[in-house]
Amino acid sequence: MTYFRKRIDMKIAICLRRVPDTTAKIVIGPSGVAIDEAGVKFVPNPYDEYALEAGLALVGAAGAGETVVVGFAGDSVQETLRTALAMGVDRAVHLQGTPTADGLANARVLADHLRDGGYDLILFGKLAVDDYGQQTGVMVAELLGLPCATAISSLSVDGGVATVTREVEGGVENATCALPAVLTCDKGLNTPRLPSLKGIMAAKKKPLDIVPVTVGESRVTVVSLAMPPERAAGRMLGEGAAAVPALITALTTEAKVL
Amino acid sequence: MANILCVLEQRGGTLRKGSAELLTAARQLADQGGGTVDALVCAAGDVAGLDTLGAAGADRVLTATHAGFAHYAPEGIVATVHSIAAGYGAVLVSATATGKDLAPRLAAALGAPCGMDVTAVSASGDAIRVVRPVYAGKAIQTLDLSGVAVVAVRPSAYTAVAAGKAGAMEAVTVPAFTQRLNVSGISTPEKATLDVAEARVVVAGGRGLGDPQHFGLLEELAAAFGGEAAVGASRAVVDAGWIEHGAQVGQTGKTVAPDLYFAIGVSGAIQHLAGMRTARTIVAINRDKDAPIFKVADFGIVGDLFEVVPALTAAVKAAKGQ
Ligand SMILES: Cc1cc2nc3c(=O)[nH]c(=O)nc-3n(C[C@H](O)[C@H](O)[C@H](O)COP(=O)(O)OP(=O)(O)OC[C@H]3O[C@@H](n4cnc5c(N)ncnc54)[C@H](O)[C@@H]3O)c2cc1C
Ligand SMILES: Nc1ncnc2c1ncn2[C@@H]1O[C@H](COP(=O)(O)O)[C@@H](O)[C@H]1O
Numbered sequence: 001m002t003y004f005r006k007r008i009d010m011k012i013a014i015c016l017r018r019v020p021d022t023t024a025k026i027v028i029g030p031s032g033v034a035i036d037e038a039g040v041k042f043v044p045n046p047y048d049e050y051a052l053e054a055g056l057a058l059v060g061a062a063g064a065g066e067t068v069v070v071g072f073a074g075d076s077v078q079e080t081l082r083t084a085l086a087m088g089v090d091r092a093v094h095l096q097g098t099p100t101a102d103g104l105a106n107a108r109v110l111a112d113h114l115r116d117g118g119y120d121l122i123l124f125g126k127l128a129v130d131d132y133g134q135q136t137g138v139m140v141a142e143l144l145g146l147p148c149a150t151a152i153s154s155l156s157v158d159g160g161v162a163t164v165t166r167e168v169e170g171g172v173e174n175a176t177c178a179l180p181a182v183l184t185c186d187k188g189l190n191t192p193r194l195p196s197l198k199g200i201m202a203a204k205k206k207p208l209d210i211v212p213v214t215v216g217e218s219r220v221t222v223v224s225l226a227m228p229p230e231r232a233a234g235r236m237l238g239e240g241a242a243a244v245p246a247l248i249t250a251l252t253t254e255a256k257v258l
Numbered sequence: 259m260a261n262i263l264c265v266l267e268q269r270g271g272t273l274r275k276g277s278a279e280l281l282t283a284a285r286q287l288a289d290q291g292g293g294t295v296d297a298l299v300c301a302a303g304d305v306a307g308l309d310t311l312g313a314a315g316a317d318r319v320l321t322a323t324h325a326g327f328a329h330y331a332p333e334g335i336v337a338t339v340h341s342i343a344a345g346y347g348a349v350l351v352s353a354t355a356t357g358k359d360l361a362p363r364l365a366a367a368l369g370a371p372c373g374m375d376v377t378a379v380s381a382s383g384d385a386i387r388v389v390r391p392v393y394a395g396k397a398i399q400t401l402d403l404s405g406v407a408v409v410a411v412r413p414s415a416y417t418a419v420a421a422g423k424a425g426a427m428e429a430v431t432v433p434a435f436t437q438r439l440n441v442s443g444i445s446t447p448e449k450a451t452l453d454v455a456e457a458r459v460v461v462a463g464g465r466g467l468g469d470p471q472h473f474g475l476l477e478e479l480a481a482a483f484g485g486e487a488a489v490g491a492s493r494a495v496v497d498a499g500w501i502e503h504g505a506q507v508g509q510t511g512k513t514v515a516p517d518l519y520f521a522i523g524v525s526g527a528i529q530h531l532a533g534m535r536t537a538r539t540i541v542a543i544n545r546d547k548d549a550p551i552f553k554v555a556d557f558g559i560v561g562d563l564f565e566v567v568p569a570l571t572a573a574v575k576a577a578k579g580q
């Protein structure tokens with residue numbers, strides 16, 4: 001007996017970026033416009049892991065389809081792309097080149113590659129935790145003329161329509177859009193899977209295509225990167241409830257916030 | 259410096275908090291080169307408070323009225339801005355959840371560079387110079403954006419300054435647009451609580467509370483501030499399910515910059531600090547005198563929160579004359 005289940009072919013691209021581990025100590029490099037990468041551990045951008053998990057889960061639920069991970073960066077991103085393959089992504093594309101500080105110029109590179117890919121969904125992280133650009137996914141959507149929902153914290157896909165929620169000040173915004181669409185993923189969307197040992201072995205045999213690309217003119221110049229100003233050393237007011245009156249005085253007369 | 263366009267946000271006919279602050283940022287930028295500031299408000303009908311925008315710094319208030327603006331309709335706003343964009347050197351929005359969604363759309367439509375979550379914006383020759391926290395607040399980046407720039411300014415970065423401009427009202431036409439994202443509305447939580455990102459005072463708790471029930475202590479302290487305070491939390495307690503996601507402060511939660519931030523039973527992990535280190539005044543209450551939170555706190559009390567917090571709540575009530 002064969003059991004027939006309706007299979008919906010889903011093709012999903014996930015754009016991935018490598019970033020310093022969030023616990024890494026940040027040291028400004030000699031250029032004064034970028035960090036010193038020596039000794040810094042790089043990981044897949046945490047928000048991209050939500051995108052990866054969403055893509056893998058949707059294709060898994062559809063029963064048929066393909067997940068493709070795309071990274072526009074220097075060669076070091078290949079290790080990050082392999083991590084995605086080890087999580088279960090089918091194939092990887094390395095858009096080999098050097099991204100600029102101009103998010104729009106970078107988004108054009110990604111959009112040009114994704115345009116004719118026939119994707120039902122193109123997924124991004126809400127933001128990359130290095131430069132906090134918070135723009136790439138939205139710009140790709142605009143460049144491709146696709147619907148876009150940002151910073152989604154829940155998603156269901158049914159009958160060619162994506163239903164999402166996103167956190168806004170004071171509540172949760174509800175929205176829908178037709179596929180194909182671009183979504184950027186926030187925390188809370190899912191719990192990303194970890195690469196399994198089997199997955200890591202399998203990843204070695206999965207295709208990783210290298211496509212050299214050139215990026216257009218950047219209209220953004222990094223003037224400087226600096227450490228944030230130190231907060232002035234605080235004051236210990238004492239121990240236990242006995243210190244409360246001193247705190248009230250400090251908040252009233254010094255900080256003037258009461 | 260050319261003229262500045264501010265795209266203001268409204269919800270249900272009420273301008274969002276932060277509109278005056280955004281106009282102040284725009285005014286300072288425009289005044290560097292004798293430019294003007296226009297405020298664009300896209301809404302489905304009348305919006306309260308438009309007559310205050312002149313005093314907040316707007317030379318003109320442009321109203322774009324369309325039934326499609328009953329909910330956030332990014333394509334309509336983008337089409338409207340695009341149709342009037344000629345002559346502006348920069349487009350400013352507030353870096354709220356909506357503003358962060360809108361800014362890159364505007365940038366892509368205008369072919370402009372985009373500066374997100376900016377804490378300071380100024381003119382630098384022909385470019386727009388923006389300053390913004392990166393690496394979870396562990397570093398500060400300064401960028402020059404050339405050509406027309408789209409800038410999303412952190413709502414808490416500027417303090418509103420009265421400017422006394424005309425605020426002349428003018429209607430603009432909303433061009434035809436294709437709606438691709440269909441927003442059906444905003445569900446608010448049953449308990450109408452203040453959002454941590456908008457509150458003047460944040461009372462944040464961590465694992466030191468020991469039990470979800472003990473958040474009651476923090477709610478009482480928050481209540482003593484009479485509707486100005488919200489309860490926040492560390493990720494440890496959010497992940498443990500003690501409190502909803504929306505309350506999380508930090509790198510993977512919300513970034514807050516209230517006037518007063520209480521960190522209670524919170525150790526002060528770097529990812530937590532990323533979300534609150536720009537608060538004006540930070541108070542830490544922790545029984546471990548070596549907790550890292552004391553390094554960023556303006557005022558610290560070492561002690562058991564179960565003893566200190568009730569005493570503090572009583573003292574705040576007394577100070578506020580309750
Ligand atoms: C990628 C990533 C992202 C993260 N993002 C965030 C984020 O956005 N926000 C965030 O907060 N964390 C985040 N974290 C987690 C962060 O690293 C810490 O684990 C977390 O902030 C710790 O929460 P806590 O301070 O409540 O708990 P703990 O570190 O366990 O601290 C509890 C504190 O309570 C004190 N205490 C205990 N009992 C009492 C008492 N009776 N009275 C007074 N004090 C008491 C203790 O001395 C201790 O200092 C992230 C981590 C990672 C890896
Ligand atoms: N160079 C890149 N290659 C692939 N994806 C990228 C790149 N830059 C940004 N992204 C994606 O866009 C998201 C937002 O990045 P950003 O706009 O830089 O904050 C990231 O989480 C990635 O999903």
